[in-house]
Amino acid sequence: MSFAREEIPRVQFAVIGGSSTFSLNFPEDLEREDTEVLRTDLIFDTPFGESPAFKLVRTGDKEFLTCKMHGWRPPAVSRGQASQQLFWVLKEAGVERIYVEGGVGSINPLLELRDLVIPDDYIDHSMRQDVGLGGPYLMIMREPICPTGAEILYRVAKKHLAGTDRHVFKRGTYVNTDGRHFESRAEVQMFRSWHGDFVGQSIAPEVYLAREIGACYTGIYMVVNYAEGIIRDWDHKDLSDIFYGEGKKIGNILLDALKETPAEAVGCNCRALRKETLLQVKNGNR
Structure with a gap:
């Protein structure tokens, strides 16, 4: 059974936009000569409902799919459903490498406003842990973040700053919570005792779904x-200034990192950490 109302483009790369680029028309507002939007308003029917709107973009010699705000579309579509729709499209597109951006709150007091962080691990404190695409896989999460992509993002971000x-x-x-509210002081102190460094609402279930489709x-x-x-108590003006003032910097970091990313996955074990599940029914026996 085919779910797409039109053919999903085949690409190796995807960029998932979050709060930092939400105020932008990404990537058009960056006005880069090396980047061209090939198609817009790509919406697909998926087994989990209608997908968010995607763009097909070329930067340098690479084409990628991108969408806004992790596919979240309030109020009718839950975050779990949005993630399923988004990653089902990426699976059908053959995406192998994914870059993501977003905003977080600092738990580690060494982190200052506007610092950039690339996590190497996470704690899932959400209630969306069973969200999946139904694939027959056992996902091993010992190395959840691609170290190759992390090194590229780090190198590029250092140049921009x-x-x-x-x-x-x-x-x-990264400590993942559900939102929409921010966390209480007691919750934050608990997360700090767990050795969490920052808190946000998007890495889960995305990190599981990326592993399920075999993508870095x-x-x-x-x-x-x-x-x-x-x-100190956070200030709404600080939040607003960052949301509306930092989008171009993050957008350019993502595009520059994408241009440096090799087509073939090297230096990571991401694909090897997806195994065939043992919990399958075969000939009437488990």
Whole structure:
């Protein structure tokens, strides 16, 4: 059975937009001569409902699919459904490497506003842990973030922040919560005791779905607020200034990283950490 209302483009790469590029018309507002939008408003029928709108973009010699805000479309579509729709399209497109961006709150008091963090691990404190695409796989999460993609993002981000007092970190633990609200002070102190470094709402279930489709997954996240009880009370104006003032920088980091990313996955074990499940019924026996 075919679910697509039109043919899904075949691409190796995808960029999932989050809060940092939400204020942009990405990538058009970057006005880059090396980047061309090939198609817009690509919406597909999936087994989980109608997909978010995608763009097909070429930057340098690479074509990629991109969509806004992790596919979230309130209020009718839940975040879990949006993730399923998004990653089903990426699976059908043959995507092998995914870059993601978003905003996080700092739990580690060493992290300042506008610092960039590339996690190497996560803690899933959400209630969306069973979200999947139905594939017959056992996902091993010992290395959830692609180290090759992380190294590329780190190197590119350092170049973009050169000459500033801002920092880029390529290690840290992302604590995933459900939202929509921010966390309480007691919750933040609990996450800190778990050795969490920053908190957000998007890495899960995406990290599981990326593994399920056999794709490398790497995210870069901007610190947009101090978590409750850390440093000082966060200010809505700070949040607004970051959301609307940092989009172009993050967008250019993503495109430059994509241009440096090899077509073939090298230096990582991402694909080897997806195994065939043992829980299958075969000839009436398990």
